[in-house]
Amino acid sequence: MSHIHINLDHVTFSYGKGQPVLNDLCLSAAEHDSIGIIGANGVGKSTLLKLLVGLELPDQGEIRIEEIPLKKQTLQKIREKIGYVFQDSESQLFMTTVEEDVAFAPRNYGLPEEEVSRRVDAALKRVHIEHLKGKSIYRLSGGEKKLVSIATILSMTPDIILMDEPSVALDPQNRRNLIHIIREFEHLKMIASHDLDFIWDTCERTILMNDGRIVWDGPTEEIMRNEKLLTENGLELPLSLSRR
Amino acid sequence: MNQAIRELQSLESLSKEDRWVNNLHPLVKLFVTALFLVLTVSFDKYNLAGLLSMAVYPLVTFTIADLSFADALKRLRYVLPIVCVVGIFNPFFDRDIVMQVGSLAVSGGVLSMLTLMGKAILTVLAGYLLIATTSMERICLGLRMLHVPSLLVTEILLIYRYLTVLLKETRRVTNSYALRAPGQKGIHISAWGSLAGLLLLRSMDRAERLYESMQIRGFHGEFYTGRQESMKKADWIYLAVWTAVLCALRFLPLTAVLGGWIA
Numbered sequence: 038m039s040h041i042h043i044n045l046d047h048v049t050f051s052y053g054k055g056q057p058v059l060n061d062l063c064l065s066a067a068e069h070d071s072i073g074i075i076g077a078n079g080v081g082k083s084t085l086l087k088l089l090v091g092l093e094l095p096d097q098g099e100i101r102i103e104e105i106p107l108k109k110q111t112l113q114k115i116r117e118k119i120g121y122v123f124q125d126s127e128s129q130l131f132m133t134t135v136e137e138d139v140a141f142a143p144r145n146y147g148l149p150e151e152e153v154s155r156r157v158d159a160a161l162k163r164v165h166i167e168h169l170k171g172k173s174i175y176r177l178s179g180g181e182k183k184l185v186s187i188a189t190i191l192s193m194t195p196d197i198i199l200m201d202e203p204s205v206a207l208d209p210q211n212r213r214n215l216i217h218i219i220r221e222f223e224h225l226k227m228i229a230s231h232d233l234d235f236i237w238d239t240c241e242r243t244i245l246m247n248d249g250r251i252v253w254d255g256p257t258e259e260i261m262r263n264e265k266l267l268t269e270n271g272l273e274l275p276l277s278l279s280r281r
Numbered sequence: 282m283n284q285a286i287r288e289l290q291s292l293e294s295l296s297k298e299d300r301w302v303n304n305l306h307p308l309v310k311l312f313v314t315a316l317f318l319v320l321t322v323s324f325d326k327y328n329l330a331g332l333l334s335m336a337v338y339p340l341v342t343f344t345i346a347d348l349s350f351a352d353a354l355k356r357l358r359y360v361l362p363i364v365c366v367v368g369i370f371n372p373f374f375d376r377d378i379v380m381q382v383g384s385l386a387v388s389g390g391v392l393s394m395l396t397l398m399g400k401a402i403l404t405v406l407a408g409y410l411l412i413a414t415t416s417m418e419r420i421c422l423g424l425r426m427l428h429v430p431s432l433l434v435t436e437i438l439l440i441y442r443y444l445t446v447l448l449k450e451t452r453r454v455t456n457s458y459a460l461r462a463p464g465q466k467g468i469h470i471s472a473w474g475s476l477a478g479l480l481l482l483r484s485m486d487r488a489e490r491l492y493e494s495m496q497i498r499g500f501h502g503e504f505y506t507g508r509q510e511s512m513k514k515a516d517w518i519y520l521a522v523w524t525a526v527l528c529a530l531r532f533l534p535l536t537a538v539l540g541g542w543i544a
Binding site: 090091092116117119121125127128129130131132133134137141142144145146173175176189190193 | 417442497
C-alpha cells in the first residue's frame, strides 16, 4: 500500500488580514497519486501549491509532507523532496545558461560535480531539450522556458512535483511532450490548471475548488463529465467533450 | 530599452565565449584589474604623459582578447561623456601655465582636467574588459576566493540579475504605454509618477518570485558555480607579466626615458 505523502489538516490561510484564501482545507495525497486542482480564477489553487512548498505558511491547521510537519525549521528538508514549477517560467529561471540553471539545485544540495553533471544531462534528456544545454536563458522562447523550468526541478529528483498552469505557453507538440513527461513521472504530482483537457490527460484524481474550499474530490473522468458541477463552479466542460 | 537588454545579453555572451583570456582564472583578472585601477588613479594630476602609457593595458587586452574597441566605445557611449565631465571646472580654477605645446600654452587646470578624464576613461575601459572576459558568476567566485563575505557577493549577483528583471519590466510598461498612446513621443510627464510606482511594484514582485524560485531549490545564501578552479601556468604568467608591466609603467620614468631617446 502506498503511504501518505501530503496531508493537510484543517488548513486556513489568508494574505494579510483579508478574507481567507484557503478555508479549513483537508486533503491527503498518496505516493503515486496524480492530482489535478481545478477551479475558476482566484479560488486558491496557486496559493495551495505555495503552501505545500512552504512559500507561505498556514494561519491555522497543519501540513505534513512525508510525515514531516511543515514549519520554518523543516523547510529545507521538505523542499528537497518537492519540485515546484511556477506559473510564470520567466520568474523561475535566473542563471545565465540553461545548464547552470538546471544545475542550481543539485549544487545547492552539495552534490559532487560529476553527479550534478549527470543529473543535468538526465533532466534535459527527460524533457527532450538536450540541444538547449548551453543556450542563454534570455534567448529561449516561452515554451522552451517552460520545459527548462521543468528540467530545473527534475534535476532535484523530487518525490513530489507541483505544477502551476504547466500547459500555458506551450505549442501543441510541446504540450503533448509535457503530458508524456508528467505521465512518466512515477511519484506524486499535483497540477493546478484551468486547462481541463490537460488535467484529464495527466491526472487520475481531480480536486475542484471554489472560494478556498474543496467542493469535489474524486476521479477525473467523473468530474469532467459533470457539466452541472463544473458550471456551478465557474468552469465549463473540457473542450474535447464540448465539441462532441 | 530593447537595445539595453540586448547589450546586456551580448556582453554576457561575450564573457562566456571560449577564448583563452576568458578562461583565465577569475582571481588573476580581478587582481590585474584592481592593480591597474589603483595604479592609474595614483598618477599625479599633471602627469598626463605617464598616465597615457597606462593605455597599454586596455590596448593589449583588447587585442589579445579579440574584442572590438568600436563595440566597447558604442556600449560605453552613455558612460564616457559622464565620466569626462569629471574635472571640467579645473581650467577655471587653475590657470597657471604649466607647459607649452608649440605655441599653445597649457594651463594646470587644462592638464589636470585631461588627466582626470584619462583616468576615468581608462578605469571604465578596464572595468569593461573585466566583465567582457569574465562572467559575473566567475567574478563573484573570485571575490569569494578573496574571502569577500558571501552576503556581499550574493548581493552583487542578485543586483546584476535584477538589472535584467528591471529592464524587462520597464520595457513591458513602456511598450504598453506606447501602444495606447500612438503618435506620442516618449512618456508624458503626467504619467511618470504612476509608471514609476508601477514599475517599482512590478519589479519587486518579480524579484520576490525569483527569490522564491531560488529558495525552493535549496538556496541558502551561497552561490555555487561548480567550477573547481585552480591556478594554471598560463594564469601565473599572465599575472606576473601584467604586474611587472603595470608597475614598470607606473614607477619607472619610462616616458622620460623614451622622450630622451627620441630627442
